[in-house]
Structure formats: C-alpha cells, structure tokens
Amino acid sequence: MAVTLNDIANKAGVSVSTVSRVLNHKTKKYRISAETENLIVQAAKKLNYRPNQLARGLRLKKTHTIGLVVPDISNPFFAHVTRIIQTHAYKSGYSLIVCNTDEDINTELAQIELLISKGVDGFIVMPVGTTYVHFEKLMNDDVPLVLLDRSFDNLNINSVVVDNYAGAYKATEYLISMGHARIAIIQGLPDTYTNNARVQGYLGALNDHGIALNSNYIVGKDFRKENGYIETKFLLGLEDPPTAIFTTSDLITLGVLEAISEENIRVPEDISLVSFDDIDFAPFLLAPLTAVRQPKEMMGEVAVKLLIDELKLKKDHDHRKIVLKPELIIRNSVKNLSSPSEITVSKVD
Amino acid sequence: MAVTLNDIANKAGVSVSTVSRVLNHKTKKYRISAETENLIVQAAKKLNYRPNQLARGLRLKKTHTIGLVVPDISNPFFAHVTRIIQTHAYKSGYSLIVCNTDEDINTELAQIELLISKGVDGFIVMPVGTTYVHFEKLMNDDVPLVLLDRSFDNLNINSVVVDNYAGAYKATEYLISMGHARIAIIQGLPDTYTNNARVQGYLGALNDHGIALNSNYIVGKDFRKENGYIETKFLLGLEDPPTAIFTTSDLITLGVLEAISEENIRVPEDISLVSFDDIDFAPFLLAPLTAVRQPKEMMGEVAVKLLIDELKLKKDHDHRKIVLKPELIIRNSVKNLSSPSEITVSKVD
C-alpha cells in the first residue's frame, strides 16, 4: 500500500496536520519547531513518501494538470507543437493530459467533458472549429482556456493563431509572381477557422492581381492525406488543369505527392506546388518544397504562457488574441512561367 | 460551483447513496425502485451533473487513466504510435497522460513518480533504456506496466518490441547484396535496447558475409538530427569513405540528408542510404528512401491490449514479451555496385 501522511505521523509521533504542514513548507506560518520538522522530513524520506495528488486535487481544487485537445497527434505539425507545449508546461510544474479528437466535434465535446471531470486546471484546445458554444460555456464557468491554431473571430477568447490569410496570400502571390494564373487550392475541412482564412487569402491574392476565379480549382474537404490524393487526381483530369496547386496542410501535400507520382508527372516541371506547413523533410523531397512555415515553437510556448498567466493571476483581464506571422520558405517546387516558355501540363497515362 | 451528488440528492429528495447507486447502474443490486431511479436520472440530467473523477479515483483507487512515457513526441515514429495508443485506450475507456523524457533517465524517473502520484492505473513506457531498476520496483509494487519499443533482455516484463536485430540485419544484407562492402552505421544512444540490437544486426550481417569490420564506420551517439549531420560529415571526410550509410533512426536520417546536400553529393549515385524508420514522405524524397518499417499500428495496439489485460484480470499471469517483425521497404536510395562500375564516392567541395 502507498504510504500516507498518517504513516509518517505515526512514525514521527506527531499529527497528520503537522506532517502536512512541514511537507508543504508552511513551517514558519504555523511555527513548527526545527526539530519536529527534521523528524518529519526524515521519516518521510525513509518511508519514501509520495503525495497522493488525487486527494490533494480533491481538497485544493487544483490538479496542476492541463488538458490538451488536439485533432491529430500523428500529424507532424500537431506533434511538434504538442511537444513544445509539453516541455513548457512541465517546466512550469504542470503535466498534460492529451486527447485526440480526430477532427470530430462530438469527440471534442466528449473529451472536454472528460477532462473537466478529471479536474484539469485549464485547457489548451486546437478546436475542430465548426462550432463554439461549448467554449462559451467554459468561459462562463470561468475555466481557463486558450485556443490554439484555430479560433473564432466573433468570440472574445484567449487564443494564439497564425495569420493564415497572410500565409495563403503570400503563397498565392508567389505563385502569381512566377507567372501562374491557373492556380488550384486543395482546402481542408470547410468552415474551420484555418481553412477559411487560407481560402480567403488565396482568393484575395487572386483578386488583387486580377486573376479570374475558376471554381473548379477550389476543391477538398478535409485535412487528410486521402483528400489530397483524390483531389489531385480530379484536378489533373480537368480539361484545363491547373499549373500550380496550393495545399492547405502537410498531410494533403502528402496525398498530392502520391497522386502526382502515380501520374508520372514531375514537380515543378509539369506542375508546381506550394504547401501550407513546412515539414522537416521538405528540403530533401524530390522537389524541395516551397511552403508556408508556421512558428510552431512560438505557438506552443505562447499558448502555455497565456494559460498559465490566467491560471496564476485569475484576473479578469481581457482575453487576448495573439496572431503570429507565418513565413514563406521558397525552395524549388514552383516553375517559373514568366520567362517565355510553354505552359502545358504534359500528362502521361 | 460544480454540481455534486448532494445537489442531486436534494433536488430529488433522496440520499446521496441512492443517487450514487442509480448513477452507477447498481439499481438491481440495491433494488432501487423504478420511480426513484427515474427521479434521480431526471434531476441529474437537469442539473447537468458531471462526476468528479478525483473523488472517484480517491475512493476507488482507480482513475481509468494510463500514463504514457515517451522519449520525444515530436519524432514522427513516436507521434504515430502515441496516436494509436490514444485511440485504442480511449476506445477502452481510458485516457492518457503523456510525458516526454527527452531521452533523459532522470526525467524518466521523475515523470514516472509524478504519474504514480496522479494515480494512473498503469503505464506504457518507451524507456530511455540504459537502466531499469525503477521498473523492477514498479513490478514489485504490482503496478501494471508494459514497455514499448525498447525493453531489457534480462528482465521478465511485459513488453512489445520489434526485432531490431532482424531489421538491421536485413538492411545491411541488402546493402551487401547490392555490392557494398564499405558500409557505415550511424548509431543512436549507445547501450539502449534498440540501438544495441541494431548495431548487432549490422555486425552480424557483415560477419556472416565475411566483410571485415572497419571501426571507423561505427559512429554516432544519440537519436537526434544533429548526430546524423555531424557523423555524416565525419564519414565523408574519411580517407576511405563508406559507399553506404545505414542510419538507426529517422531523425538521424534527416541530419544525414542535410549534410549530404551541403556536400553537394547525391543519393544514391554518390552514396547509398538505408534508414531505420520509414517516414511518410520517404517515397517522395529526392532519393526515394529504402527503409526498415516498423509495424507502428500493431505496436501501439498490442501495447494497449497487454496493459488493459493486466488491468482487468490482474492475474499474476506470466509477463509476456511480444516481438514484432519489421519489414524492409526497398525504394531507390541504394546504388547497385554489383554490376561492374566504379565504386568511388565523388566528393565535390
């Protein structure tokens, strides 16, 4: 059986209260004598005492645990920020319960309920993103909460996001600057924060440069690999296939690459590619990938900081929205069409 | 404030005991009348009751939480198996506290202590791997435990691992079959389970094929990217550089690729490469990567199953060691030297 305060109390010949107090370093406040303190510390050490955090949490209504809700930990992007969050949380004395939602709103709801039940002190959530009543509820209940990666414009809530519009705009503009006009976008889950902003950025750039919109070029339905694969097949099969594809996530990009390799065409010679999310291996791909890089470290670190601030101060300070700037990393997956050259996609079947 | 059993009891005009019993579906055992049951269920629903799992855990000594200890969640391999574990655990009604150890034994120790304090029902640990007294202690205390990915040969403990020897052997043998004899290995953290087996597999294959060992060709000190980078620089600078490099992890491979690209040489023309760990993007690298693929899904799933079996049955059944077979995925990162052709590494500086 686990050793408890009681065991120590017995061994040291004092009461549990006293034990609790010295083990919590409240000796001055309660004027415990140096010798009893010593006695107790020794006993605790000898018995190899380990505080029961459940009992503690129950009594204190604090567990020093934060709940992290993420759509898919196996996605490199999420994995990376999870790691950063873990590190910083641990450094501040918090541990992490990690939950996966599989981009499903009901799972998200269930996981949050569960985490509350388990007494987490606060949340960092990367929401699925189509609805947010549950977050309003949490805020009404004064549950410390910060949204990460995705937020909601019409909600005054702690969040740290990336300027997705700017990222997509830059990517698209770069494509345009390289002479592309037939630019497709493979979007992720429609109506989510990140997706919408990315699509808007794409549209904005197109519009600002007077490029007419081809509705066939806006495709896709979720952030997964299969989506990238299928939509690429579709795009390549069009009568007037695009000369460039802009993908809205790394997993989509993976699917795109699979499709492209199956079709026996090459990047960037036959089709150009720009990706949101910059993966580690991007420089070493067959076509070193031009991509929008999100400041993952910063995102994770800031999210933790925001949450812990709220946990500590518990002030009713205004909620903060922090938006970080993404960066376009230019490599070699886009063909320059500006110089006079043919703009055909040679497709080999 | 959170609503408790007491609140429901008041609203329904019964005692907390009764409420607890119906909410736990013990109505038959305690013969609660259908009407009180109904009353209580209604009240609970109306008040939006959410059980306090801390209190529950304290009383029951069960939290339905399992602790996952992993060296580095941002590593694609670990991220992937973490995801699998999460999914299966959740399906069985368990949630996951995830801890990172950064390949540091002291952090591992601390994290395990912490998790016990938090009352996890059991552990899945991917150990750092150099020492195991703490695991013996856990087993003596009858804490359900399964080791994943790495184990200890002289320890009778639940574990699911991959046959690293076989994987490395196959990889090396393949290299040999392609005519390579100057084969280097960049190892990970020495004295760890996986690393040793991989090095042994490499040595075994060399030996079985009568290839003399060049001690300059065994380099490396941890599983990180920087290690791959530095050691590749070293290897390429040798008087008789290897014609092939076998890396013992995906992150190392990343470093190798960085070094290689800096040196302006090509895979597989100038140097061949085989990697342990098959990453998603491997097929689309400049040189589609030949790699040893570990059965990640199976590993995660089996680990969870083993643990939950132990949690449920609590039988003193023998501990099981499950070893899964890896697979060599042959792509195009190895040059065939068998056909008469020069075996030089042309290095451009």
Add this chain to the structure above:
DNA sequence: AGCTTTTATGCAAACGTTTGCGCAAATTTT
C-alpha cells in the same frame, strides 16, 4: 393478527489531503 421475509432506502465511514480554530505549555511582561 402476529410473525417472517422482502423491498427500498439512509447512515456513516473511508479514501488522503489541507487548514481554520483552539489550547496547553513555555515564555515574557508587569
């Protein structure tokens, strides 16, 4: 109608902590 059995529920202890309050002994003040 009295006795036994069954039915339906409540009491209270326990899980391991923390902490306000109280109080005896020791010390200081008058």
Add this chain to the structure above:
DNA sequence: AAAATTTGCGCAAACGTTTGCATAAAAGCT
C-alpha cells in the same frame, strides 16, 4: 507571582465519492 503573550501542535471538518450495514415499511405467511 500573576497576567499576558507567544510558541508549537492537534482536532476535526471538508473536498465528492462508494459501499457495508442497518432499518423502516411493505408484503407474504400461517
């Protein structure tokens, strides 16, 4: 030497559950 203060620690309640035991009411039996 009595009164006042300080020192050092223990009592007991509380956090929200679960569950063995007790028990009052209802039902069944003779």
